[in-house]
Amino acid sequence: MIWATLTGIPLGLLAAAGGEGGPFDAGEMILHHVANGAAWVEGAWWSPSKAVLIMAVAALLVFLGVRRALAGYDDNGVPRTRWAQMLDPFVEHFYRDVAMAYAGPKWAKRVAPLLLTFFFFILTNNLLGMVPWADFFNLVRGVAVPSGSEPGAFKTFVLDGAATATGNFNVTVALAVVTFFAIIVFGVKKHGLVGHFAHLAPKGVVWPVRWFLLLPIETLSMFVKPFALTMRLAANMTAGHMAILAIISIIFLLNSVLVGIPVVGLALGVSLLEIIVCFVQAYVFALLSGVFIGMAIESHH
16 A cells, blocks of 8 residues: 555556456546546536645645745744744745746735745645555545445546546636736736737847747747647656556456556656656646746837
8 A cells, every 4th residue: 555655546546447357448537537537426517526626635735834934034034943944945946946937026025926826826736646545545545434235426436546636627727818918918018918919029130930930839839838838747646647557457367466566666756756856847737827928028129
């Protein structure tokens, strides 16, 4: 259970993936884990999926964490508590090295809060995807619920494994759309509506190049930027879980316990690597958002 403790992917779920005595289907198991989970109430459009539940928990944790950090600053803005001191380097970095560097001193205080929200929210979602809450609930159910009883919708929603919200393309698209509109809003505030879109066809070049080459390229880049953010985050967070599931599936595909020790060791190493990826991908998304917004604000350069 060491690997399950670090990955949140219950071993019992893999063992049962083949159904009642049927063959183990690794592809189905992988798709089941990384796809958008079933709703709590089947067939109800309003019922939350696993991704929605995880995002709600992440938003609450970020809110409480930031409130606790703010309470740890003194009147001079110096962090005094350990929690505030732990978060302060992130705040300082995104304000000074990202927002200030790319958006300029005048706009840094407006851009930095958005970038920090991106970073902490995405990081929390990434790390929650590594928490083995499905194993915990399965353990509790095995002790508290009589054998053979059916948990109904609760089993489908909770007991079938963990989920990483940022591995869901619906989630990453929503985050990228926020960046897309933030680029437009900050650009329009700085240069005006006409001025912001005027850089799509910059002056100073011959008109055939301006209108037939630069304008199509710059227009396309408006949509390529959020698309790149969407694909990068979702693909990286999904790939790690798929790799772990594929590695663990070897035990059941070969139907041998002997391969369990090296396979679990390899899965453990990938899981530790996934923790690093959680931080890196949250940082990259926030950093690139800051770069794109800064390009809109300083588009005249």
